[in-house]
Amino acid sequence: MVPILPSYLYRIGQTPTTTPGNSTDLTVNPPVNQSLNNRSGILSSTSAPPHQTPALSVESTEAQKFPKSNCSYADAHLDEVNIKVGLLLASKATIQLIINPFMGPLTDRIGYHIPMCAGFCIIFFATTFIPAPVTTKGSVVHVLSPENCGIDILDDGRTSRDFLDSKIKERGSADNEEPFYVANLESIFERHLRWRTNLPRVKPFYAVKCNSDASVLRMMSALDxxxxxxxxxxxxxxxxxxxxxxxxxxxxxxxxxxxxxxxxxxxxxxxxxxxxxxxxxxxxxxxxxxxxxxxxxxxxxxxxxxxxxxxxxxxxxxxxxxxxxxxxxxxxxxxxxxxxxxxxxxxxxxxxxxxxxxxxxxxxxxxxxxxxxxxxxxxxxxxxxxxxxxxxxxxxxxxxxxxxxxxxxxxxxxxGRYYVDSAFTLAANVIAKRVIADDIDEHNDGKDNCPDRTMMYYLNDGVYGSLSCLINDAAHTKVEPYLNRVVESSEQRYRSVIWGPTCDSFDKVTDSCWIPELHVGDWLLIDNMGAYSICLSTDFNGFERAHIYPVVTAETWHTLNLS
Missing domain, CATH: 3.20.20.10 (Alanine racemase)
Incomplete structure (x- = not known):
């Protein structure tokens, strides 16, 4: 651990009274959820209304503004060397949120310890992981319009799974491990046909609260x-x-x-x-x-x-x-x-x-x-x-x-659920791993695989993000993550505990599943993630919400005239 400057050390959201050796009040009330919204972009053929402003990445200066009205130390003469503050931060985004107003844009690579000219020091406080740097250069905010609809068209026999696999490969080559959804609009279309066949007298009024992603709403509108x-x-x-x-x-x-x-x-x-x-x-x-x-x-x-x-x-x-x-x-x-x-x-x-x-x-x-x-x-x-x-x-x-x-x-x-639940698949990355020695047979539960260790994996999405349904939705209290590859029957399986990325021990995805050993950088997939997931997601600890990639077959695209 790097030495800490002799200063008051506090977490974001806590309020220190006085810095030792200095009487300046350093009350901090950082803005909450001021960015990382509407990840899938907006749905309009013209300019977006104010409430649908496209999401800004953590590198964007707009996402990092620290409103003067929300921090009383804005006038505390931070150029004076005698003011020293230590911050406990848990992610790249929160580091940038705090220091960018004073230092300008960060480089893509963030070291474990960043000295600052105004006497600041930041400790990247995470004992089990330090996410690899994420670069968003060249990224595009999708706008659903006749020219750029934001929906990927599956042609030449491609499936939504083919698209998901290609996205994982693409992110691997770009050193980008952020979580994402694939939203299969074809599934929504098929659900609608099933509805009309089985309940011909009942007109559906889609429950917007369930999933208000732009591509979903446009599909429902196209289905009348x-x-x-x-x-x-x-x-x-x-x-x-x-x-x-x-x-x-x-x-x-x-x-x-x-x-x-x-x-x-x-x-x-x-x-x-x-x-x-x-x-x-x-x-x-x-x-x-x-x-x-x-x-x-x-x-x-x-x-x-x-x-x-x-x-x-x-x-x-x-x-x-x-x-x-x-x-x-x-x-x-x-x-x-x-x-x-x-x-x-x-x-x-x-x-x-x-x-x-x-x-x-x-x-x-x-x-x-x-x-x-x-x-x-x-x-x-x-x-x-x-x-x-x-x-x-x-x-x-x-x-x-x-x-x-x-x-x-x-x-x-x-x-609501009927239309979107099975249409969304979440892809999350293994960002850290621990191996815990077990007493033999302690967690066997009659399973064939009984190694003497438990695996702990940390994903970049959890119950404060896409998987908030596990604590907020009584109709969806369990998920079954699976590997993004074929698992052979001969492969050794280990009891595995899967955690989310935040500093809260409550952020647990599943307490016990039996899967082959994973490595940092591997991807896990979770199906049936379309209902009451996106709408309940937060950016707690500064971790990015999962991006949404909507896909549909070319045949359905033209049938519904979505273009």
């Missing part, structure tokens, strides 16, 4: 779906992509007043409610709204239960419908959500039957309701407990019983 938006930001995003307001449902029952006003101003009329206070807000800010009453339903068969937070109980429905009439508001239909990760198809039948009761109550009050929203809960994985076809059969039967085709009721749904 509607969009389930939950906030002003999501509505803005969809309108900026050319989606018309009539294809948006503002599906959130507790909305900020300013968001309701924004919806009104921009012609988004269809929105949900489940309580009287929401009706009062809507009556004051969007009196012409077309309201959908969300009801609570039995979600006991789901991994993520929503009815404890959202949805009116059936016993309160009559009062709410009556109150809406008193306020002069129009209620056009009913919605529900059986919960995410639903494992019981009959939950849909009961919920549709409950919705029929609400329609009947509305009829008695003179309402002419014409919309039924059956929500989400559809899995996008092939290994799910209940296949999509079983859900479809139950839903179709319930619709035939309670809402026959000649009833005049439009049926919509809000699928």
């Amino acid at each position: 779906t509607g969009f389930d938006c939950a906030s002003k930001g999501e509505i803005q995003l969809m309108l900026s992509l050319g989606v018309t307001p009539d294809k948006i449902i503002y599906a959130h029952t507790t909305k900020p007043l300013s968001h309701i006003k924004y919806a009104r101003t921009n012609g988004v009329d269809m929105m949900t409610f489940d309580n009287e206070e929401e009706l009062l807000k809507i009556s004051l800010s969007h009196a012409k709204a077309k309201l959908v009453l969300r009801i609570a339903v039995d979600d006991s068969a789901s991994k993520i239960k929503l009815s404890s937070k959202f949805g009116a109980r059936l016993e309160s429905v009559g009062k709410l419908l009556g109150r809406a009439g008193e306020l002069g508001l129009e209620v056009i239909g009913v919605s529900f959500h059986v919960g995410s990760g639903c494992t019981g198809s009959l939950a849909f039948k009961q919920a549709i039957a409950d919705a029929r009761r609400v329609f009947d109550m509305g009829n008695l009050l003179g309402l002419q309701m014409s919309l039924l929203d059956i929500g989400g809960g559809f899995s996008g994985r092939e290994d799910c407990q209940v296949p999509f076809e079983e859900f479809s059969e139950v839903i179709n039967g319930a619709l035939e019983e309670f809402f026959q085709p000649d009833s005049g009721v439009q049926i919509i749904a809000e699928p």
Whole structure:
């Protein structure tokens, strides 16, 4: 370890009181998440709206600005040698974030110890890894437009796996180990065809919150779906992509007043409610709204239960419908959500039957309701407990019983996972490795392979990044990383623990998997990473979010006229 200057040593985010020998206050409040957003670029044929500014790499001066308002030491005369500060940093990006405003751009290679002319020293505080330098010279921020759409076209029989392999080789030659996704838009297209075949009466309104990557949203728009938006930001995003307001449902029952006003101003009329206070807000800010009453339903068969937070109980429905009439508001239909990760198809039948009761109550009050929203809960994985076809059969039967085709009721749904879960594959790099001696048989668990050591690998992505689903998504609590090569049956396998890259010991990807020995620089792949991953990712410790490479076959590209 290099000697530390005799100065106060602190981590980013902590606040030292006074530097020894100097009375200057050195409070540090670095900006959070000020860069590394929207990794896949923007989706527009013209200039990008402000909220879709393309991501900036860590080398960009804009990404490294340290706003004066966020650091009280900006006027602390840092040119004086007698001010000495030590910083504990964990990644290249955080080093650059701190020192670039004072030193100018760094060279690509960062040493373990960097002396600074103003009396600063930085210790690159990481005991198990020092990532190789990353160069982004020549990199291109993709903009989806007729000239440069940002989607790679798979022609001449190439597959998404072929593309992934080529990207790994390309990154190896460029000394770039940053994680990335391959987003197979072909999978989304195939899911849509499957939906139309199995649920012909149900129009999907894609849940934007699940995955708002530009290429995904453009594909869904090309498929002529509607969009389930939950906030002003999501509505803005969809309108900026050319989606018309009539294809948006503002599906959130507790909305900020300013968001309701924004919806009104921009012609988004269809929105949900489940309580009287929401009706009062809507009556004051969007009196012409077309309201959908969300009801609570039995979600006991789901991994993520929503009815404890959202949805009116059936016993309160009559009062709410009556109150809406008193306020002069129009209620056009009913919605529900059986919960995410639903494992019981009959939950849909009961919920549709409950919705029929609400329609009947509305009829008695003179309402002419014409919309039924059956929500989400559809899995996008092939290994799910209940296949999509079983859900479809139950839903179709319930619709035939309670809402026959000649009833005049439009049926919509809000699928998210169904479309994108299996479309994304994550590629992460092994940046460090440890070997731990084991007592023989301690971790055998009856497996054939029982070496006397445990392997620990550290990836450049983890639970604070793409794999945040492991701690934030009850419907996706386990992943199965696999090698980017064929594994022979004769190869020795070792019990392996896989960690993420951050300084937090909570950042663990998997506690025990049996795989052949890996080496620093190897790549691991993780499938089914399209749902609630990108949207929940952070840049904690300054580690870059995974880039997204969307691909589609030439045939589908031309069929949907994506160009």
